[in-house]
Amino acid sequence: MQEQYRTLAHEGVHETEINRSRFLCALAPVADEREAQEFVARIRREHPTATHNCYAYVLGADASVQKASDDGEPGGTAGVPMLQMLLRREMRYVAAVVTRYYGGVKLGAGGLIRAYGGVVGEALDALGTVTRRRYRLATVTVDHQRAGKLENDLRATGRAVREVQYTEAVTIEIGLPDADVPAFRAWLADTTAGTAVLELGGEAYGDA
Template sequence: MQDEYRTVAREGVHETEINRSRFLCTLAPAATEEEAQAVIARVRRAHADATHNCYAYVIGADASVQKAADDGEPGGTAGVPMLQMLLRRDIRYAVAVVTRYYGGVKLGAGGLIRAYGGSVGEALDALGTRTRRRFRLASVTVGHERAGRLQNDLRAAGRTIRDVHYGERVTLDIGLPDAEVDAFRGWLADATAGEAEFRAGGEAYGDA
């Protein structure tokens, strides 16, 4: 897994005008291809009267899925420059749809490439991005008498408690960078006099 990736901070639309043509770039996070396609379909329905609705998306922290479409623009002048802008900015798990309303002035191949790629770049600047970092899922189980104190100690140590489960004992779900797992085990043993049970799980991504 990649140590980190960037994605769009939120869904939104940014509009630019170039030689009387309107370019509306819709950016949205997308965890799967199905989510990306759903955004594309929604934008196409909303702008069914537009001249073109071109798109590009990147799914996977390692950019394993990449798709782009020109939607009637000359081949390679719309979807590909949009995709290249996403990749150049290290954007993952995101979809971009650029809607064009033709204004009567032809831009030429070079102008189209700059317009479509630039629309995505400007939208990323306007809407913002966020970094997601890889971490190890883990759980800590203690007796009820220690649970409250341990939660306070974890927060004081800068750890985020993702969930709390109450049963015969209390289990706290947390996330740790891989490099800190061993040090955390030692800290936990000291903090609970060796009474806590620690279990490391799989990996996930979270906000930096």
């Protein structure tokens, strides 16, 4: 698995005008190809009279899925530069749709490439990105007497507490970078006088 990747902070739209053509770049974080395609379809419905609705999206922490469409613009002048901008910025799980309203002035192939790639870059700057880092899911089981203090200590030391369940004992699910596991195991034993049990699970990604 990749150690980390960047994605979009939130959905949004950025608009710019180039030689009288309006370019609106809509960006959204998407979990899978279905969400990406639904986002593209929604933006197209919102702009039925637009000259073009070109798109690109990148899925997978390792960018294993990459799609782009010129939607009637000359081949390679819209979707590909949009996709290249997403990849250059190391963006993952992101869909971009650039809606163009033609203003009567032709931009030429070079102008189109700069416009479509550029408006995606501007939109990323305007909306902001977040970094997701790989971590190990871990479950700490502890008695009720120590649970409250342990949970507070975990949060105070910046641990990502994901879930807390109270049954006969208390289980606290956290996220740990792999490199931190040995030190965390020692800290946990010291903090709980060896009474807590640590179980390691699978891997996931979370906010850096």
